[in-house]
Amino acid sequence: MKRTHFAGSLTSRNVGEEVVLQGWVHKIRNHGGVMFLDLRDSEGITQVVWPDNVKGEGVDLLLNLKSEDVVEVKGTVRIRPIGSINPKMRTGEVEILCEKLSLINKSQPLPFEITKEKEVEEPLRLKYRYLDLRRDSLHRNIKARSVISRLVRDFFHKEGFVEVETPILVKNTPGGARNYLVPTRFGSGRFFALAESPQIYKQLLIISGFDKYFQLARCFRDEDPRADRQPEFTQIDVEMAFIQEEDVRDIVERLFSLLWQEMQGIILKRPYKILTYEESMERFGTDKPDVRFELEIIDVTDYFRDSRINYLRDSPYVGGILVKDAKKISRKYLKEYEDFVKGIGGKLINLPVKELPKFLNASPNDLFLILGGEKKSTLERLGFLRKRIIEIEELKPSTKFEPIWIKNFPLFELDQEGKLTSKHHPFTSPLEEDISLFGSNPLGIRARAYDIVVNGVEIGGGSIRIISQEIQKKVFEVLGLGVKEVEDKFSFLLKALNYGAPPHGGIALGFDRLVANLLGEESIREVIAFPKMTSTYDPLTDAPSSVDPEQLKKVYLRVEE
RNA sequence: GGGGGCGUAGUGCAGCGGCUUAACACGCCGGCCUGUCAAGCCGGAGAUCGCGGGUUCGAAACCCGUCGUCCCCGCCA
Numbered sequence A: 001m002k003r004t005h006f007a008g009s010l011t012s013r014n015v016g017e018e019v020v021l022q023g024w025v026h027k028i029r030n031h032g033g034v035m036f037l038d039l040r041d042s043e044g045i046t047q048v049v050w051p052d053n054v055k056g057e058g059v060d061l062l063l064n065l066k067s068e069d070v071v072e073v074k075g076t077v078r079i080r081p082i083g084s085i086n087p088k089m090r091t092g093e094v095e096i097l098c099e100k101l102s103l104i105n106k107s108q109p110l111p112f113e114i115t116k117e118k119e120v121e122e123p124l125r126l127k128y129r130y131l132d133l134r135r136d137s138l139h140r141n142i143k144a145r146s147v148i149s150r151l152v153r154d155f156f157h158k159e160g161f162v163e164v165e166t167p168i169l170v171k172n173t174p175g176g177a178r179n180y181l182v183p184t185r186f187g188s189g190r191f192f193a194l195a196e197s198p199q200i201y202k203q204l205l206i207i208s209g210f211d212k213y214f215q216l217a218r219c220f221r222d223e224d225p226r227a228d229r230q231p232e233f234t235q236i237d238v239e240m241a242f243i244q245e246e247d248v249r250d251i252v253e254r255l256f257s258l259l260w261q262e263m264q265g266i267i268l269k270r271p272y273k274i275l276t277y278e279e280s281m282e283r284f285g286t287d288k289p290d291v292r293f294e295l296e297i298i299d300v301t302d303y304f305r306d307s308r309i310n311y312l313r314d315s316p317y318v319g320g321i322l323v324k325d326a327k328k329i330s331r332k333y334l335k336e337y338e339d340f341v342k343g344i345g346g347k348l349i350n351l352p353v354k355e356l357p358k359f360l361n362a363s364p365n366d367l368f369l370i371l372g373g374e375k376k377s378t379l380e381r382l383g384f385l386r387k388r389i390i391e392i393e394e395l396k397p398s399t400k401f402e403p404i405w406i407k408n409f410p411l412f413e414l415d416q417e418g419k420l421t422s423k424h425h426p427f428t429s430p431l432e433e434d435i436s437l438f439g440s441n442p443l444g445i446r447a448r449a450y451d452i453v454v455n456g457v458e459i460g461g462g463s464i465r466i467i468s469q470e471i472q473k474k475v476f477e478v479l480g481l482g483v484k485e486v487e488d489k490f491s492f493l494l495k496a497l498n499y500g501a502p503p504h505g506g507i508a509l510g511f512d513r514l515v516a517n518l519l520g521e522e523s524i525r526e527v528i529a530f531p532k533m534t535s536t537y538d539p540l541t542d543a544p545s546s547v548d549p550e551q552l553k554k555v556y557l558r559v560e561e
Numbered sequence B: 001g002g003g004g005g006c007g008u009a010g011u012g013c014a015g016c017g018g019c020u021u022a023a024c025a026c027g028c029c030g031g032c033c034u035g036u037c038a039a040g041c042c043g044g045a046g047a048u049c050g051c052g053g054g055u056u057c058g059a060a061a062c063c064c065g066u067c068g069u070c071c072c073c074g075c076c077a
Helices: A121-126 A136-158 A197-208 A245-264 A279-285 A310-316 A332-342 A375-391 A432-437 A468-479 A483-497 A509-521 A549-554
Strands: A018-030 A035-040 A045-048 A070-079 A095-105 A182-183 A191-194 A212-220 A232-241 A274-275 A297-299 A315-325 A368-374 A403-408 A412-414 A421-424 A449-454 A457-464 A504-510
Touching: A018 A045, A018 A095, A018 A274, A136 A212, A182 A375, A197 A212, A197 A232, A197 A483, A232 A245, A232 A457, A245 A403, A245 A449, A245 A457, A245 A504, A245 A509, A274 A279, A279 A297, A279 A375, A279 A403, A279 A468, A297 A375, A310 A368, A315 A375, A332 A368, A332 A375, A332 A403, A368 A375, A368 A468, A375 A412, A449 A504, A457 A509, A468 A483, A504 A509
Parallel strands: A045 A095, A274 A403
Antiparallel strands: A018 A035, A018 A070, A035 A045, A070 A095, A182 A191, A212 A232, A232 A504, A297 A315, A315 A368, A403 A449, A412 A421, A449 A457, A457 A504
């Protein structure tokens, strides 16, 4: 028989219709004389009923049905008897009076319950992902993700963007994230890398004369996964010609307005706040602040210049956060603060209120937490402290979603060995007025780079690119890349820039993070159909796995024990 | 590479200042039940307490080690 309806989509409009449903046994409730079967398909659940001492074709089958068996039900849609309507179900007004039940396929007993939304250990969920995906919340998330990707695609197409697929097998250009290497039978000892991002290709596309490009691009990075990071992920990759920073902000803000409107029914206020990197660090101690909380870092270095307390007097920088009306000033909560502050290398000092700066307007109910030390690291620690305060005090955000821009990132930063590296990537344009600093103070050069941050989560970042060969050379010089090295890694891009490259720039948005944010999920694994564990292992398929030596030989590899 | 949390029936958990037959809920199996939808009632099976070692008359519990997992730092041009 052919299926006529989805179980999840029946309403009182279907009353009286003869329907055929196919789906899974979600739940059976056997009351002796009357039996109920909750039949589930991809759209939802409908109650099937056998009243009056259970009769009809296939009833003997019914008594042996188990959870997740696949069945077909033929019957008539009817309004439920008075008093038995279930307002919690979408189809709760109706039920199917079953005329014929048949079994399509049996199911083994399950490793965990599909009908319950209770937490199950993630490794088990991942091992049986196909069962986990049947569960309501994940199922809905994956469908919502599909809707969001359609909205994104439609948006960019309407805006005149060209969607282009760029290679995933790319040239290995070490320097940033660790690449996944791909050996090949062609050419002994040569490798492809999996693309960490389409960065270079999208710039080449702009040079190719495509005015606006976008792609939902798969990217691969051999780095440690986190709740918000997977070894493979998707980004909305965007690049535009003849534009400035504000054009990128405009397109992203309009996309976000659409997404939040459609998915959340929320109108986001535009334009978003813009903070410079420096401002963000000084006020929030991070380059991805959650600005829905007012708590800001207060610079009290000068105030404590003559303090009797050495720690405050001698620190090159002293900053504090005032927790207004800290209702929880009790030993227990102070201990939490103390432990946390100790953990980030500070200490909690008891100061009488009269020793606090007057401009704080602190009252005896307030808590002023102070950290001192070298400025940059102290600000970062204050940033962590700020997040902890929000948790401990259980502060309520001022609004549900607040995206902001952070701009003017430093062009360079120091890595662990004290070497200068690109903060964003080496094709990021410096601010015009900072170009003179290349010789004297490269760390002081600000970049035409920007991040979009939503509720303290970095959703994306981008920049206006360098099109001047001269400036590009200066950047490579600062990075300590020799002519030969540059030639080897990037010659194709540099050559391309010589043939009339238009001014251009763009952004890459983390699609998984964006979807998670829109759906209120903490972990991107809740919006990815088949994610990997934090060890990059996939318990579903048992990957990565070892490879036959013969196969290795063909790609000129040998595994060392 | 480092720090922290967790690891006890199929699932989720209790027990972790050494007295237990290792508790409870869901699921599973059997029975009853005519309107449930977290169905209800009665009964049952199911756990070498992640693994290894140690302390002890006695360890799920205490100690050491190890493995796994989750969160965080590093890392993520």
